[in-house]
Amino acid sequence: MTxxxxxxxxxxxxxxxxxxxxxxxxxxxxxxxxxxxxxxxxVANIERWNRWxxxxxxxxxxxxxxxxxATARATGRTAIFFGAxxxxxxxxxxxxxxxxxxxxxxxxxxxxxxxxLLATGCYEAQDTGLTRMxxxxxxxxxxxxxxxxxxxxxxxxTLAAVEHSARPIAITHANPADxxxxxxxxxxAVIAALAETGGMLGFSLYPHHLKDGSxxxxxxxCTMIAGTAERHGTACLGIGTDLCxxxxxxxxxxxxxxxxxxxxxxxxxSKDAAGFPPMPGWFGDxxxxxNIVAGLRAVGFDxxxxxxxxxxxxxxxxxxxxxxxxxxxxxxxRAAE
Amino acid sequence: MTxxxxxxxxxxxxxxxxxxxxxxxxxxxxxxxxxxxxxxxxVANIERWNRWxxxxxxxxxxxxxxxxxATARATGRTAIFFGAxxxxxxxxxxxxxxxxxxxxxxxxxxxxxxxxLLATGCYEAQDTGLTRMxxxxxxxxxxxxxxxxxxxxxxxxTLAAVEHSARPIAITHANPADxxxxxxxxxxAVIAALAETGGMLGFSLYPHHLKDGSxxxxxxxCTMIAGTAERHGTACLGIGTDLCxxxxxxxxxxxxxxxxxxxxxxxxxSKDAAGFPPMPGWFGDxxxxxNIVAGLRAVGFDxxxxxxxxxxxxxxxxxxxxxxxxxxxxxxxRAAE
Numbered sequence: 001m002t003x004x005x006x007x008x009x010x011x012x013x014x015x016x017x018x019x020x021x022x023x024x025x026x027x028x029x030x031x032x033x034x035x036x037x038x039x040x041x042x043v044a045n046i047e048r049w050n051r052w053x054x055x056x057x058x059x060x061x062x063x064x065x066x067x068x069x070a071t072a073r074a075t076g077r078t079a080i081f082f083g084a085x086x087x088x089x090x091x092x093x094x095x096x097x098x099x100x101x102x103x104x105x106x107x108x109x110x111x112x113x114x115x116x117l118l119a120t121g122c123y124e125a126q127d128t129g130l131t132r133m134x135x136x137x138x139x140x141x142x143x144x145x146x147x148x149x150x151x152x153x154x155x156x157x158t159l160a161a162v163e164h165s166a167r168p169i170a171i172t173h174a175n176p177a178d179x180x181x182x183x184x185x186x187x188x189a190v191i192a193a194l195a196e197t198g199g200m201l202g203f204s205l206y207p208h209h210l211k212d213g214s215x216x217x218x219x220x221x222c223t224m225i226a227g228t229a230e231r232h233g234t235a236c237l238g239i240g241t242d243l244c245x246x247x248x249x250x251x252x253x254x255x256x257x258x259x260x261x262x263x264x265x266x267x268x269x270s271k272d273a274a275g276f277p278p279m280p281g282w283f284g285d286x287x288x289x290x291n292i293v294a295g296l297r298a299v300g301f302d303x304x305x306x307x308x309x310x311x312x313x314x315x316x317x318x319x320x321x322x323x324x325x326x327x328x329x330x331x332x333x334r335a336a337e
Numbered sequence: 338m339t340x341x342x343x344x345x346x347x348x349x350x351x352x353x354x355x356x357x358x359x360x361x362x363x364x365x366x367x368x369x370x371x372x373x374x375x376x377x378x379x380v381a382n383i384e385r386w387n388r389w390x391x392x393x394x395x396x397x398x399x400x401x402x403x404x405x406x407a408t409a410r411a412t413g414r415t416a417i418f419f420g421a422x423x424x425x426x427x428x429x430x431x432x433x434x435x436x437x438x439x440x441x442x443x444x445x446x447x448x449x450x451x452x453x454l455l456a457t458g459c460y461e462a463q464d465t466g467l468t469r470m471x472x473x474x475x476x477x478x479x480x481x482x483x484x485x486x487x488x489x490x491x492x493x494x495t496l497a498a499v500e501h502s503a504r505p506i507a508i509t510h511a512n513p514a515d516x517x518x519x520x521x522x523x524x525x526a527v528i529a530a531l532a533e534t535g536g537m538l539g540f541s542l543y544p545h546h547l548k549d550g551s552x553x554x555x556x557x558x559c560t561m562i563a564g565t566a567e568r569h570g571t572a573c574l575g576i577g578t579d580l581c582x583x584x585x586x587x588x589x590x591x592x593x594x595x596x597x598x599x600x601x602x603x604x605x606x607s608k609d610a611a612g613f614p615p616m617p618g619w620f621g622d623x624x625x626x627x628n629i630v631a632g633l634r635a636v637g638f639d640x641x642x643x644x645x646x647x648x649x650x651x652x653x654x655x656x657x658x659x660x661x662x663x664x665x666x667x668x669x670x671r672a673a674e
Contacts, residue, residue, distance in 0.1 A: 102439065
């Protein structure tokens with residue numbers, strides 16, 4: 001079975017976008033529900049999703065396990081998996097990891113650009129790695145089956161997370177920094193650490209992560225993927241578009257500044273280009289994944305490799321990542337199987 | 338299969354009590370996790386339970402569906418089902434019904450003694466039935482599969498809930514008021530309304546609900562059950578002990594006054610007997626259900642009837658009550674089965 005899975009989106013969700021997911025044949029999407037929200041605000045965001053699930057049950061439903069990808073395909077719908085880009089949602093309370101996992105949170109970044117209670121973000125001057133709480137939370141995420149996502153983390157913290165985590169981790173949306181030296185892109189050392197431990201890298205289509213930005217050509221993007229595959233194999237590669245479709249620019253401002261500053265921070269943008277950058281012409285929404293498929297074929301990937309990169313690898317990773325750690329399960333429960 | 342199920346407990350939980358559940362062969366217990374807690378406080382209580390589940394996985398686990406009763410029996414553990422005695426946990430936010438259901442809340446009282454946002458409690462002077470929000474929340478509880486529990490509600494509100502609810506409701510812990518005229522006990526009209534609609538009554542062992550209080554004899558209690566069965570049949574009858582084992586008296590004060598008054602309210606107690614009353618000698622903890630089994634046999638119930646009252650009826654009710662309403666499920670999902 002060939003699945004189409006997007007490793008990250010944060011759109012201004014609507015029926016139109018959900019219908020585009022169906023038109024594009026997207027089986028599963030990891031959606032962001034947290035940038036700076038605390039626990040109660042995160043729950044309010046989940047409530048909004050619940051209303052969408054209730055309103056458009058023939059287009060989308062919430063995914064909890066990797067089996068839901070097959071259910072999505074079988075029923076002609078898209079499975080929506082929740083993720084947080086910031087650990088703000090667990091506040092200072094490790095018990096909220098399990099609670100949010102129960103509510104369907106399947107990914108959590110340990111940092112979003114800044115220092116968090118857990119680790120260092122990629123915009124900080126000093127990278128101190130995992131904090132005391134960070135090590136505890138990584139172990140708890142391992143136990144319940146929540147993916148550690150280091151997309152917005154600093155390099156040392158990322159390598160520390162790979163090392164400390166008992167289960168493979170992910171960078172859901174970023175590209176190699178030696179292709180385009182953005183602060184959010186990742187070193188070959190980080191990508192190698194992912195590849196060696198069964199982790200995943202989702203290639204981003206957010207223009208600030210692309211060589212030539214919005215003008216990046218499809219062939220250029222796919223050649224970069226081919227180069228990464230040559231170096232690290234294809235098993236660790238997926239797509240994480242970072243699609244922020246239909247969002248007003250006020251949202252990118254919230255993403256960048258939350259409540260942590262009273263001044264303006266342009267993040268990856270600048271004063272003259274403060275808003276969301278326009279997407280490349282060959283990827284505007286969920287109907288355009290076929291362009292990437294064609295682009296990957298054109299640079300020499302065979303059919304099976306393309307299937308793996310477009311969703312097969314994420315599907316395998318989801319299956320290994322979303323359940324409780326085997327050792328953590330009680331003997332009686334295991335015996336009953 | 339003969340199951341042993343308790344329709345309500347609120348103990349000062351400990352390994353000792355969980356071991357007594359195993360000694361007593363208790364397959365499932367509906368435990369109270371909310372008296373006056375708001376949403377965040379309720380989540381903190383769930384976190385406490387999660388730590389207990391993690392610490393004693395060979396004694397207890399969280400129940401989500403009626404199938405977990407069979408799992409409990411098969412694995413020699415007790416399934417713990419969460420319930421709230423007060424809708425304080427959903428605050429003024431109907432979306433929290435689905436969120437708390439996802440976290441495992443399977444019962445919610447619409448009121449706890451006082452007027453709530455949803456209905457009238459049994460201690461209010463005026464009973465105005467279901468409020469505007471109350472009708473909406475009943476429909477939402479019906480949709481997701483959360484049991485409406487009217488144990489602490491006023492008579493008119495209870496009858497209104499039976500009528501408005503599309504699914505059977507429960508009174509998890511109370512006795513007939515014509516046997517012992519406590520404000521918390523229920524009229525024959527209310528019990529008849531439950532019986533006619535597939536609802537359930539859990540007989541309480543809390544001394545304030547018993548004729549002669551703590552001195553109530555087992556035969557007296559079982560004769561009352563026999564009289565209720567004669568009038569309403571056995572299908573609607575279960576046990577809801579209201580066991581508050583090992584609780585300090587500060588807890589009964591919290592149950593009665595929460596944050597709604599600055600003065601003392603003795604509830605079912607009195608100034609001279611403000612604390613928890615001592616349990617009857619024949620039911621002190623989870624190891625004593627066998628006394629009730631013997632008592633029911635002694636007053637003439639046959640083996641099958643006793644099995645139904647001790648757990649079979651609750652098991653059937655759980656199976657019908659805990660899942661989403663059939664009509665609310667999307668066509669695609671139903672077609673995929």
